[in-house]
Amino acid sequence: MATSALTVPHHIAIVMDGNGRWAKKRFLPRIAGHKQGVDALSDCVKACLARGVRVLTVFAFSSENWNRPSDEVSGLMDLLVLALAKQVPRLNDNGVRLHFIGDRQRLSTRVQAGLLEAESNTAANQRLVFNVCFNYGGRWDIAQAAQKLASRGEAITEQSLDQAMALAHVPDPDLLIRTGGELRISNFMLWQAAYSELFFSARLWPEFDEAALDEAIAAYSARERRFGQTSAQLGAPHKVTNENAA
Ligand code: IPE
Numbered sequence: 186m187a188t189s190a191l192t193v194p195h196h197i198a199i200v201m202d203g204n205g206r207w208a209k210k211r212f213l214p215r216i217a218g219h220k221q222g223v224d225a226l227s228d229c230v231k232a233c234l235a236r237g238v239r240v241l242t243v244f245a246f247s248s249e250n251w252n253r254p255s256d257e258v259s260g261l262m263d264l265l266v267l268a269l270a271k272q273v274p275r276l277n278d279n280g281v282r283l284h285f286i287g288d289r290q291r292l293s294t295r296v297q298a299g300l301l302e303a304e305s306n307t308a309a310n311q312r313l314v315f316n317v318c319f320n321y322g323g324r325w326d327i328a329q330a331a332q333k334l335a336s337r338g339e340a341i342t343e344q345s346l347d348q349a350m351a352l353a354h355v356p357d358p359d360l361l362i363r364t365g366g367e368l369r370i371s372n373f374m375l376w377q378a379a380y381s382e383l384f385f386s387a388r389l390w391p392e393f394d395e396a397a398l399d400e401a402i403a404a405y406s407a408r409e410r411r412f413g414q415t416s417a418q419l420g421a422p423h424k425v426t427n428e429n430a431a
């Protein structure tokens with residue numbers, strides 16, 4: 186088989202959608218889908234490590250997800266704390282550094298303490314930066330960055346805003362994947378995804394396995410990123426990039 190060099194994205198961002206439908210198909214409670222989603226995420230982290238991805242950012246709970254039934258919201262909070270207890274030792278074994286991105290003020294003191302502990306326990310790791318967006322919204326991030334600059338009396342420019350974002354410690358995502366078949370952003374990384382390559386998968390998140398990740402990476406690798414320039418300026422032959430069309 187002919188092999189061409191694959192460009193692995195430095196930073197992959199994922200909207201992990203479809204847990205509820207996965208559970209519904211099996212006549213299980215929605216929280217069972219979220220539990221299965223944690224396992225899928227654990228496998229995804231391992232697959233990213235094996236492929237040399239350096240930053241993984243996932244959307245785990247949006248600012249808007251508070252509007253769900255209260256038992257689902259409290260189930261997700263409990264699952265987060267449980268998942269940290271189980272996964273942090275594994276993340277440490279694999280050199281993964283965790284960051285939680287989002288507004289923590291609305292989270293309980295128990296959850297807030299869990300997040301801080303997980304971050305400090307993994308702070309020395311350097312193989313993969315793993316950002317978990319929790320009580321996060323792209324609009325929240327832009328607003329909090331602007332507020333930060335205003336309170337310091339600093340000018341608001343693209344550069345200063347960029348540096349004040351909660352995700353300022355990583356470069357913008359190269360590849361943004363959404364599972365679950367919906368073709369929308371749902372308030373994820375509105376600022377940082379300006380030039381990300383988008384990949385929409387019909388698979389529900391608990392079914393998004395290594396092969397599905399490879400499919401997304403292969404699609405990314407076949408794209409030509411022009412950042413406003415022409416193909417000729419890039420000095421590379423134009424690639425057909427219509428796999429999401431039709
Ligand atoms: C994504 O799966 C996880 C969260 C939003 C917490 P969903 O729970 O949105 O699953 P569907 O979209 O209902 O299938």
Ligand code: IPE
Binds near residue numbers: 202246247367371
């Ligand atoms: C986006 O999924 C948020 C997360 C994956 C955490 P949603 O299921 O909340 O998105 P909508 O409501 O379908 O847009």
Ligand code: MG
Binds near residue numbers: 202203204365
């Ligand atoms: Mg959903």
